Amino acid sequence: MDLDPSTLNRALPLRDQIYHQIRNLIVVGQMKPGEVINEVAIAEALGVSRTPVREAVKRISDEGLVxxxxQTGTYVAPIxxxxxxxxxxxxxxxxMESTRRAAAKFTPAASELLEDNMxxxxxxxxxxxxxxxxxxxxxxxxxxAEICGMPMIWRAVDISKAQMDRGRTLVIPKPGYGEQTIEQHRAILDALKRHDADGAAQAMxxxxxTSLRNTLEVAAELLG
Structure with a gap:
């Protein structure tokens, strides 16, 4: 388990930082489905008490990753x-809703942000x-989501998409899949630049x- 105690800021809530470390290990596949999550070992590796580890694991379990x-134990959930x-x-x-709303508020500055990102x-x-x-x-x-003025939409998405994140880690190294994502981002951006709300939502x-279909195809052997 690749945990890094040097990244912890003791002045900030430890549970949040530990949550992100463990969640990332699950999402990128370093912690495999069915693997035991030993809270005592994690606490020792990070040099913290068990309490913030327990709180972090509970939060991850709420997302369906654990x-x-x-009377049995805590395990990484299957995909x-x-x-x-x-x-x-x-x-x-x-x-789709955030993209539709963003189209009406899209500016040249927003276009530059997405162009640089791509x-x-x-x-x-x-x-x-x-x-x-x-x-x-x-x-x-x-x-x-931020352009449409509703950042809470992304917070809700970020929580709900945990399982899709695990799939993306499997998909993106496959030849052509990453390039396909860029191409589809371009279609979304082009519609936003035209202030075409329906076109942007459809592109999204x-x-x-496509992301779901690719994930199901590549991860088929892991799916129950």
Missing amino acids: DILA SRADLEEAYVIRRALE AAHQLAIARGRYATAIQLDDVFHRTI ETHLE
Whole structure:
């Protein structure tokens, strides 16, 4: 388990920082489905008490990434088709609406932000920096929610898309998949620049449908 105590800021809430470390290990596949989560070992590795670790694991379990079984233990949850599809349904509804609303408020400054994001994203994919590419993908989607003036939409998406994040880690190294994402981001951006609300929403729906389909295809052997 690759936990880094040097990144913890003791002046800030530890549970939040530990949450992000453990969640990331699950999402990127360093902690595998079915793997035991030993809260005592995590606390020792990070040099903290067990309390913030327990709080962090509880929060991760609320997102469906961890199964806490009474009298048995705590385990990384399996990736399931049902969870992926549910995450997609929630994300599609929220992001189509945020994209539709962003179209009316889209400015040249917003266009520059997304253009710069896409350039950095494309470079990350070309260099095989897939973790960075996934982070930049999230920034693209979060920025659209911020442009529409409803940042809480992204917070809701970020919680619900945990299972899809696990799938993205499997998909993005596959040849052509990262480039496909850039192409679809371009279609979304082009519609936003035209202030075409329906076109932007449709482009977002197509993008998310493609992400789900690719994830189901690549992760088929892991799905229950």
